[in-house]
């Protein structure tokens with residue numbers, strides 16, 4: 001009996017130590033695509049360091065439970081437990097958000113600004129760094145990545161659960177999708 005309890009206690013200790021100890025190792029597997037500390041170096045790959053914990057955890061679980069469409073991430077999170085997802089969300093939320101400001105032309109910038117002032121600023125802020133609760137920062141997020149995400153919101157059959165985002169983005173003209181993405185991508189703060 002006592003042996004049993006001891007074994008159980010050891011087991012618990014080992015598994016909880018593992019769950020915590022593994023996060024650095026697990027997070028390193030994300031760096032291959034999302035960059036060191038979640039600051040991405042690839043135009044179609046989002047930066048994730050410094051995004052809100054609740055947002056990170058929520059969307060990873062949506063992918064895991066098939067409530068949100070993705071090309072890549074759905075497969076990656078399928079192998080993670082909910083606790084690992086929460087721990088990864090905490091890990092990346094503690095990193096600083098580092099905008100990667102990108103170049104755009106004056107005309108595209110002006111067009112993007114006019115469009116976001118009318119449609120997006122209320123929720124994301126004028127530069128994307130002051131979002132409503134539940135929305136991630138998008139100032140200096142990669143423009144190409146954002147345009148790809150916006151296209152997902154525009155397709156009716158793609159499962160993107162945030163209804164107001166979907167409704168707003170579907171109102172845009174196709175010719176406005178890149179300008180709004182480039183506008184927010186160009187913000188350095």
Ligand code: HEC
Nearest residue numbers: 026029030032033046048056070071072073074076088136
């Ligand atoms: C093989 C490359 C790859 C790896 C490895 C990878 N990701 Fe991703 N990640 C992507 C891609 C591509 C997207 C864009 C969504 C999609 O198409 O799947 C993305 C999107 C995300 C987003 C959404 C960001 C946003 O701004 O909404 C989060 C959060 C995320 N990944 C977390 C992680 C975590 C945590 C890990 C490690 C466990 C990880 N990713 C490993 C490729 C990768």
Ligand code: HEC
Nearest residue numbers: 046119120123134135136138146149162164165168169180
């Ligand atoms: C009603 C508030 C609201 C409005 C209006 C809105 N958004 Fe969003 N946006 C959000 C929220 C909340 C999310 C996160 C959605 C989720 O959790 O699935 C989001 C997500 C995004 C993302 C994905 C970010 C990432 O890291 O993957 C982009 C890009 C974006 N919004 C751009 C826009 C643009 C451009 C407009 C205007 C055309 C806009 N949004 C209008 C609230 C809003």
